Amino acid sequence: MSGNFAVSATGLNKQVVTRFAPSPTGFLHIGGARTALFNWLFARHHGGKFLLRVEDTDRARSTEGAVAAIFDGLEWLGLGGDEPAIFQFERSARHAEVANQLLAQGDAYRCYATPEELAELREQQRAAKQPMRYDGRWRDRDPSDAPTNAPYVIRLKAPREGETVIEDAVQGRVVVQNAELDDMILLRSDGTPTYMLAVVVDDNDMGVTHVIRGDDHLNNAFRQLGIIKAMGWEEPVYAHIPLIHGSDGAKLSKRHGALGVDAYRDEMGMLPEAVLNYLLRLGWGYGDEEIISRERAIELFDVSGVGRSPSRFDIKKLENLNAHYLREADDARLAGLTAPRIAVRLGMAQLPPGAGDVLALAMPSLKPRAKTLNEIAEGAEFLFKSCPLDFDEKALALLDESARELLGKTADALDPVQDWTVEAIEEAIRRVAEEAELGLGKVAQPLRAALTGRTVSPGIFDVLFLLGKVESLKRLNDVGQTSAGRSN
Ligand code: GLU
Numbered sequence: 001m002s003g004n005f006a007v008s009a010t011g012l013n014k015q016v017v018t019r020f021a022p023s024p025t026g027f028l029h030i031g032g033a034r035t036a037l038f039n040w041l042f043a044r045h046h047g048g049k050f051l052l053r054v055e056d057t058d059r060a061r062s063t064e065g066a067v068a069a070i071f072d073g074l075e076w077l078g079l080g081g082d083e084p085a086i087f088q089f090e091r092s093a094r095h096a097e098v099a100n101q102l103l104a105q106g107d108a109y110r111c112y113a114t115p116e117e118l119a120e121l122r123e124q125q126r127a128a129k130q131p132m133r134y135d136g137r138w139r140d141r142d143p144s145d146a147p148t149n150a151p152y153v154i155r156l157k158a159p160r161e162g163e164t165v166i167e168d169a170v171q172g173r174v175v176v177q178n179a180e181l182d183d184m185i186l187l188r189s190d191g192t193p194t195y196m197l198a199v200v201v202d203d204n205d206m207g208v209t210h211v212i213r214g215d216d217h218l219n220n221a222f223r224q225l226g227i228i229k230a231m232g233w234e235e236p237v238y239a240h241i242p243l244i245h246g247s248d249g250a251k252l253s254k255r256h257g258a259l260g261v262d263a264y265r266d267e268m269g270m271l272p273e274a275v276l277n278y279l280l281r282l283g284w285g286y287g288d289e290e291i292i293s294r295e296r297a298i299e300l301f302d303v304s305g306v307g308r309s310p311s312r313f314d315i316k317k318l319e320n321l322n323a324h325y326l327r328e329a330d331d332a333r334l335a336g337l338t339a340p341r342i343a344v345r346l347g348m349a350q351l352p353p354g355a356g357d358v359l360a361l362a363m364p365s366l367k368p369r370a371k372t373l374n375e376i377a378e379g380a381e382f383l384f385k386s387c388p389l390d391f392d393e394k395a396l397a398l399l400d401e402s403a404r405e406l407l408g409k410t411a412d413a414l415d416p417v418q419d420w421t422v423e424a425i426e427e428a429i430r431r432v433a434e435e436a437e438l439g440l441g442k443v444a445q446p447l448r449a450a451l452t453g454r455t456v457s458p459g460i461f462d463v464l465f466l467l468g469k470v471e472s473l474k475r476l477n478d479v480g481q482t483s484a485g486r487s488n
Helices: 030-045 064-077 088-104 115-127 195-205 215-231 261-267 272-281 294-300 315-328 331-345 355-369 373-384 393-398 401-414 422-435 440-452 460-467 469-481
Strands: 017-020 049-054 108-111 153-156 163-168 172-177 185-187 210-214 237-241
Touching: 017 030, 017 210, 030 049, 030 064, 030 210, 030 237, 030 261, 030 272, 030 294, 049 064, 064 261, 064 272, 088 108, 088 153, 088 185, 088 195, 088 215, 153 215, 163 215, 163 237, 185 195, 195 215, 210 215, 215 237, 261 272, 272 294, 272 315, 315 355, 331 355, 331 373, 355 373, 355 460, 373 460, 393 440, 401 422, 401 440, 401 469, 422 440, 422 460, 440 460, 440 469, 460 469
Parallel strands: 017 049, 210 237
Antiparallel strands: 108 153, 153 185, 163 172
16 A cells, blocks of 8 residues: 555646546445545545546436436535536547547557357357457458458557556556456447546546545456556556445345435435445544544645555444534524424324424434434424324323323413413423422323323423423313223
8 A cells, every 4th residue: 555645647737636436327335435535535635626527428327317316416415527528428429539540550459250250259268268358360460351241349459578567546557467467449340438438537637636435346457557558658556445334244235225326315315425434434443533524635645545444334434423513503494404304203294383493493402312303303293293292102101090180280370371481381380290299200291291201301381381381281180071081
């Protein structure tokens, strides 16, 4: 691993340019988001540029919906590109131009092998237990041998002797014997460029200095270097980061949380800063620091801190970070994020006017007990329910005859409270407990059940305060009158 990555060959003299190059065949998954983050941070750390390239050359599998989902996920995470995104397919003519240039300068050749011939070659190699590779049958043939008007592909004339070395900033020195790399296709017989060619041409034209991507692309790098060398272009610094595995060490799958980032936002109720912090720590570390803000990450990040072994995805850690960031987050912002979730829970199109203010006021007592926005929504929904409440079983069990009596006394004690403050409410409730010779908890329990329909809620004085006097008394009276109050 090179510790001085930033000052290596291409790093210092030129402005650092990184890129994230997703293939739009699905959502922005968590591994892709981490790759984007590392590229973004690396560029920021070095005062460079972070670019986006949509690798949409696979026309059958690329969709507009996927492009939108990827941009949406990047925007949510604050990882937008510094320039408008490049769409690879639009650059096909330029890719073909480079293939033709390689042809003209003798670093590529036309290959007329038919699909049948190649299938036969593969069959022979399989039978002989040899690695399956193109054998270079058109590499040195006289062009005058070419059949007239027959389709051909353009192949790179790759070196056959020697070795190709990559000093990878994460993987270290990786060497491949050139004999193992066959003459790959650059341009197909229909004139379309291959993915391998497109990546190299685009990286060059975009001025990419550092290629930071998943280590599933390490093998590609050796082939891509062949084109770079033949064109005499400057080699980028490569940093192939280990993939993310599930908590059990197996390849990450949906079961482990290999979902689109939108699932973390929408279904799980995570904050972007928590997801970013989590992704940052997934494979990269700085001492024991767990909580690392975006600013601090820009200051500290370097690929030299990325480990070589696969990192394990741990949803519990992500939840704990999310809990931390929820506690730090602005209450009005959290109110805005949770209001639609509460409305959905209660089957309403939206919460009534003024709900945002109530929610923001409630946030200090809601957020310390929540790990996700969903849990805040769950804890907050009692505020917007209408009577009769839907009591859960445990709450119902608490509302027996003697509890109802106690609730009657509580209502009587609260009724005269003029100044509806947490302090005044607390004083009234304490008096009820004293007079009944009960501990405060014994009074609070049925009270909570009657006011929220649940046995878990923010502190009972806060509940009363947040509901307001009118609504609190209404709910207490309601319990007295409805079946909820009868023991069952
Ligand atoms: N489009 C490739 C992918 O989505 C990335 C290629 C690259 O980073 O060079 O995996």
